[in-house]
Amino acid sequence: MSAWAAPGSTAVVAVRQSIQPGWHTYWRNPGDSGGATSLSWTVPEGVQPGEIVWPLPQRQRLSGLMNYGYEGEVYLPVPVEVPATARAGTVLPLTVKALYLVCSAEMCVPDELTLRLDLPVREGAAPLDTRHGAAIMRVLETAPRPAGIEARVSLENGVLVLSAAGGPLAGRDPGPSYFFPFEGGVIDHPAAQTGSWGPQGLTLRLQPGRATTASGLTGPVAGVLATAHGAFEIRAEPGVTLAGTSGSGPLAAAADAGPATASPDPTSLAVFARALLFAVLGGLILNLMPCVFPILAMKAMALARLGGAGRAAVRREALAYTAGVVLGFLVIGGALLGLRLAGSAAGWGFQFTQPAFVAVMAWVMLAVGLNLSGVFAIRGPVVSGPRGGLAGSFATGSLAVLVATPCTAPFMAVALGAALAMPALPMLLVFAAMGLGMALPYALLAVAPGLARALPRPGAWMERLRQFLAFPMYAAAAWLVWVLAQLSGADGVALGLGGALLVGFAAWAMGQGRLGRAGALAAGLGGRALVAGLTPPPPPAAGPPR
Known part of the structure; x- marks a missing residue:
């Protein structure tokens, strides 16, 4: 940053990202997936922050995808126009909210930081400060112009x-x-x-x-x-x-641009077949990723319930769970397809960058945990517990997909990269194959219901297991509140906790048999109001490029 700012001059400040090994952030055009860093400023009247001076990005290959971004340490300089009316001897308080997406090969985490800087105002030309000045100057000298x-x-x-x-x-x-x-x-x-x-x-x-x-x-x-x-x-x-x-x-080939051939034709049968195979394998391995661990609680309860069921019941439950998983993947694939047709770039896990979605998922995890703890019991499609039935198995499958989306399993990157370049129908078929792979362990029970005989018989131990497995759901809710804090700060956490209070009250009232239609309507309206508070307004119409 500039050591100080003279009245009527342009100072330079910068946001520094120190990125852990194996992770990366993104350029203004992230490429095939990801999201660019954005800065929102709060400054005194008359002070005008400019656009980010973007350093030249790195080309980051991930199987069939190409992203543009940064690794290690990166500075994002921003010119700041200081008004001529600024008084020497004062300071200009600059506050910036940085919203960025940091990703590894396996998962992406949205993050947000609010930074403050007091910029002194003095007469005379200001040098860059001694601590970061040389690094910022290198960016300014080499950035594309x-x-x-x-x-x-x-x-x-x-x-x-x-x-x-x-x-x-x-x-x-x-x-x-x-x-x-x-x-x-x-x-x-x-x-x-x-x-x-x-x-x-x-x-x-x-x-x-x-x-x-x-x-x-x-x-x-x-x-x-x-x-x-x-x-x-x-x-x-x-x-x-x-x-x-x-x-x-x-022209000499760029160092990491790959061989001098075009990408494989995404409409070819060979590419489609490979994408289907990798989609099934990636979906299967996704069951072992940490994002899915909370859902193992509901899966364990569902499997335990099938231990004493007949072959027909086992087949129905397995098919219902498989249908829920496949439909969940199709919904996400359809959403990505819609965004693609609208001209937006989005990738796997894009919904976890939306504060309202993260808050709703936290409330769902809390409600599932309260159900497993015995605070309330329902016969609807919320959990696949002792009373969940087919609807519960279906809902468990769909919920597992939503919770799994922050993670990417091996082989999935290849399948996702190919799918995102395909026409609509093949793309959706690849997403359906991912769902089939994720549901494969459970789907085997539909093909061979006799496997359920190897499961433990239901008994009193199931109630203790059910209550114990509530804690992974509470842990998942706590993690989602942390994600919400990165996206929306303290205000978002306050709204999220307010929704959690409504969920807890509604669960208690249902357990007491006292949540009538009026109470359900009030809780629903309160939840909608909280979601509206977490939903950012549409951006203003963009002006001409600067």
């Missing part, structure tokens, strides 16, 4: 042809080059970028993304062109290839 480069883009025989000329590109071999678009869906991110260079610049041949394939080239394409001599912001207008951008030789 406009450089007087002229660019054109065209769609030729299913290939996006991007040519750039002039400025620092003229008169030399650009070396390994790569184009990072500012918007998702413009190019196929995992596909290799090939091309050639000439005396005036270079030409890149890119595989079009979903949006370009669906709608064609509808306007300019903006992004960052990274070369061996620096990274530059460009805006390619639709038009023919610029002269002098080829003929001198092929």
Whole structure:
């Protein structure tokens, strides 16, 4: 950051992310999945924070996906305009709320931090501070900037042809080059970028993304062109290839861009078959991931109940649970498909970035725990307990899918990457295959009901087990409240705990047989009000790019 700010000047502050090994955050365009870091400022009147100066991102391959982001330590500088009316000798209190998504190969965790900085106001030009100044200066010096480069883009025989000329590109071999678009869906991110260079610049041949394939080239394409001599912001207008951008030789392949071949055709039978196989394997292994551990409580109760059931009952329960799991995966796949058609980029576990969803899941976990503890008992589709029946088994399967979504099992990444690039029907079939894989241990009971004879017989021990297994549900609710705190801060936690109080009261009243229609209506309206409080308002209409 700047050591101080002079009246009427532009100071520089930065948000520093120290990312643990094996984890990463995201660039302004996250690529095939993820979400960009966003900053929300609270500053004195007249102070104007600018846009993030984004460092050049790394290309992060995860099986069939390509993401753009950062690892290790990264600085996100922001210019801050200080009004001429600022008085020397005072301080400007700057508060920023940083909302970001940090992911590993297995799971993603949304997080939020509120940071405060008192920026002194003094006369004279201000240097950067001694502690972080050198690192921030390196970002400012190397971050992509406009450089007087002229660019054109065209769609030729299913290939996006991007040519750039002039400025620092003229008169030399650009070396390994790569184009990072500012918007998702413009190019196929995992596909290799090939091309050639000439005396005036270079030409890149890119595989079009979903949006370009669906709608064609509808306007300019903006992004960052990274070369061996620096990274530059460009805006390619639709038009023919610029002269002098080829003929001198092929472009060297970017270091981690993969072999010079296009991504496998997502509509091919081989890709589809492999995605189905990996989806089943990934869904099966998902049962062992930590996100699913709380649901093992309900699974254990359901299996224990089947120990003394007949073959027909075992088959019905197993099919109901399997149907719930498969439908849960189809719902998530359908939601991702809808977001894709709407032009948004979202990935596995996207719903856990929504405070309202996290709060509702915490309340559901609490209600399930209270049910297992014997506070109340119902005959509806909330839990698969002694009274849950087929509806309970179905609901248990669907709930298991929702709770499992923060985790990604081995093989799932390949299946998800392929599915997200497929047309609608094959994509949904891959998600259904994941559900079948996750439900496979239970589904075997539908095929061979005799396996239930190996389970322990029901008895008094089941009641003790049921009460003990309530505690994983309480632990899951506590973890979800922690996630809610990262997303919405203290206000979100207060609303979440208020909803938990309503859930506890409703459970107690049901256990006493005193929750009539009026009480249920009041609890429902209270819950809806709390959810509305946790739902962020729609963003304002975006202005022109800055």
